[in-house]
Amino acid sequence: MERGTTLFLKAAVFLIGITVLTLCIFWLPWLANDTAEMYPEFAYLQYPVLIGLYGTAIPFFIALYQALKLLNCIDHNKAFSGVSVKALKSIKYCSVTISILYAIGMIFLISQNALHPGIAIIGFLIILASVVISVFTAVLQKLLQNALDIKSENDLTV
Numbered sequence: 001m002e003r004g005t006t007l008f009l010k011a012a013v014f015l016i017g018i019t020v021l022t023l024c025i026f027w028l029p030w031l032a033n034d035t036a037e038m039y040p041e042f043a044y045l046q047y048p049v050l051i052g053l054y055g056t057a058i059p060f061f062i063a064l065y066q067a068l069k070l071l072n073c074i075d076h077n078k079a080f081s082g083v084s085v086k087a088l089k090s091i092k093y094c095s096v097t098i099s100i101l102y103a104i105g106m107i108f109l110i111s112q113n114a115l116h117p118g119i120a121i122i123g124f125l126i127i128l129a130s131v132v133i134s135v136f137t138a139v140l141q142k143l144l145q146n147a148l149d150i151k152s153e154n155d156l157t158v
Helices: 003-038 040-075 082-111 117-156
Strands: none
Touching: 003 040, 040 082, 082 117
16 A cells, blocks of 8 residues: 555544544533533533543544554554454444443433434444444454454464
8 A cells, every 4th residue: 555545544533533632622511511601500510521521532433542553563564463364353342332321411411301313413423333343343453353363374384
């Protein structure tokens, strides 16, 4: 693969990471305060929701780091290595974790009678996207592991 392609993907990963980090630092606290002032009957949910959203940011950033590791492996012509399989496995687990955390958060909001339909749609879309990423990385991980097994088998054959 050409270096320019992976460079573009690395830049996209950095841009996504910086954007989400900026939103987490500046926009989420402002939104939480604004929402608590606008709807004082749900103000007690401000910090639990913020903690939940920040909790989902952790596996998101871990997955971005693993994506960068995978792109570095591709750059160094080590795409078919155990490191790549481990990176895909980690991305898969991170996306599953994000799905589970959002599902738990939505159940919590339903139990508090605070799940607005707009928030529910966004939550379901995030869960769906995370599940799709999880399934896709699981398939890639399996294919890469099979390719590694075939490669090691061929290396042993004279």
